Amino acid sequence: MHEGGNGDERRLPSGTAPSGADPEYLSLERELTVLLRRARASQGEMAREVHPDLESAAYGLLVRLDECGRQRATELAAYIGVGKATMSRQLRALEDLGLVAREPDPADGRAWLVHLTDEGHNRVGKVREARRGRYVSQLAHWDRREVAELARLLGQLNRGMER
Template sequence: MHEDHDDREGHDDREDREETGGDASSRGVERDDREFLSLERELTVLLRRARANQGEMAREVHPDLESAAYGLLVRLEECGRQRATELAAYIGVGKATMSRQLRALEQLGLIAREPDPADGRAWLVDLTEEGRTRVRRVRDARRERYVSHFSDWDRREVGELARLLHQLNRGMEK
């Protein structure tokens, strides 16, 4: 992994000028802001690719699965049974959206809901065995692709990237 973002293979300062509407200094952007312009560009590319990958993974779980629901399945696979309200808060959607997504997942046979014994008004959601099997299969295949894509990275670099992404995600929650 390269320390200096301008040393990336194929990187050309002209790309910065073209994507940001000219030379940063000519637009009144401080030279110190170049890192943030680069960050914005790289995050835009990453997020575009992530959306496409999420849709692909959702279809691998089930052809009728909405891409937005894939994150719910991953959360349940990692954390186990949860209240619908906890899932909604984690994903960042309202109760109505969560209810609609859970209903669709239930109809596909990927999750099951049951009343929360501690609070009969709340629902607990968990993966069905079929849901768990499908999600694990997709995640295992995806992990193998990550191992392949990052084969020239040192494991410490991969760990550092994961740590920084976690820090970014935590910071964006605020």
């Protein structure tokens, strides 16, 4: 563990569990708070780039469909962490904007699969490409191994939070 970013390693006495008051966890909380605040603001901007009438929260749905393809609304609701009613409302709005469409699920005629329309795929793709370009620009002074390590650590954090 590092304290204050100066490279000094601080070890807890054997058998001592870390607490949220330890400097490492205080620093983690502070930095994640800043990152999440910026991510929320950025998500709103990206949503408006896809379509001026798109709600910020719906951008994540579009990205999920772009990455995973056709999905049931219940799968999307579980992934995003919202109820069925909220998901239905968001999907209806996305359909009205021409960004998603539904089709019967061939595995279960009672269910529907949601997917990006060609228009939705094109718009989301342009915004995601521009976002990656901003990351490249903002992190151009980083060593690629540092970028890879950040991605690895964020992936590890995300997997740990899914439990």
